[in-house]
Amino acid sequence: VVMSGITCCLRFPGQLNADLRKLAVNLVPFPRLHFFLVGFAPLTSRGSQQYRALSVPELTQQMFDAKNMMAASDPRHGRYLTASAMFRGRMSTKEVDEQMLNVQNKNSSYFVEWIPNNIKSAICDIPPKGLKMAVTFIGNSTAIQELFKRVSEQFTAMFRRKAFLHWYTGEGMDEMEFTEAESNMNDLVSEYQQYQDATADDEQEGEGEGEGEGEAA
Template identity: 90%
Template sequence: MREIVHLQAGQCGNQIGAKFWEVISDEHGIDPTGTYHGDSDLQLERINVYYNEASGGKYVPRAVLVDLEPGTMDSVRSGPFGQIFRPDNFVFGQSGAGNNWAKGFAPLTSRGSQQYRSLTVPELTQQMFDSKNMMAACDPRHGRYLTVAAIFRGRMSMKEVDEQMLNVQNKNSSYFVEWIPNNVKTAVCDIPPRGLKMAATFIGNSTAIQELFKRISEQFTAMFRRKAFLHWYTGEGMDEMEFTEAESNMNDLVSEYQQYQDATAEEEGEFEEEGEEDLA
């Protein structure tokens, strides 16, 4: 059976990770002490993916928690499921970065509307592809999807899910590259997240992400021109050329995404033939 080692780092990563373990433990019927109190064999069927079974029938998360300072670790330990982790899986230093952080939250349906609004597979599918619900600040309508993965959770028909996903692809075919066949992966898990009847997670590799990279590059260039904050990095042993190289790599990434966005099935075939000739 596949085993996953869960790694959570930094203040944001550990705060999200703590909630993740709280939710997944509830789904598997694991209480804060690591004891199973579930009511379904399904809860134990894949429990070894994320948990190790220790002595006394206790289940311990296969997790490593990392941060530069101990404050977040103390918060996790004092939280609802803080005692479920192995103590030696906490790895932390004594001084934090303080000025590098990120956090995102975007509910598909507001909690207040759930009382009178019935969530359906078509609505979930529609909202998944809505740019307002994307965690990355870019509009997928400005690019094309290379690959897509959609994970639905809750009791629903696999047939209906497949039909809705196919319907989206057919109606919006120009937003999907044609030279990658079968580039949409769909999965359904019968067990919904805690507090919800159904939910969906969407991961898409879209060429529109270059919008975000361009903004980062412009902001970086403006700061790097003034050498803003540069001394913090050179003081730790980094070289100024590393920043110039990173900027070049970012620009190359933008160009590559644009190339994929403009490519057609015929051009992709030519690329493959050229690659085969080079190998020969």
């Protein structure tokens, strides 16, 4: 479902097109932070579809709902660095832009302040089969660190007992490779946390210090 939504602009005509290069450029502000939360709306049962009035505000509200995310990670526990919404169906570009602005203004604490206007939107005129309109969502949220923390805890518990390790060492791998991978993942979690806590003031202070050093030199 998600891949279909992401590639629909490549396959069908639309008012506001997006390609995979644009997605990568807009969604990855730092090279290591390229793990996304994905979602889709509307997620309703087949029988109740006809009774549910679909609109751009309704889709936007559903799209940011934790229940519509396809990863076991709650976006309310982190902040969005960037996000992308790919709408499908007949709708106005103006309404989509208004809703994207609206969601950022109303929920500003869930978006990092130092990347303004960080939601990219695309509109494809052709909706998915059986629906009048739909939206595919990709979010680069610091909340994804929850998922890595869980994996890390499970790994640590198994690695301590050396569970299944002989299968890997028997094929030529070294124990140190596992320790290094664990360290890499912990660094990634720390990096997500660092950007979650960062503020626009931190950025300005960093620039100010750099200028001061330049003048002193």
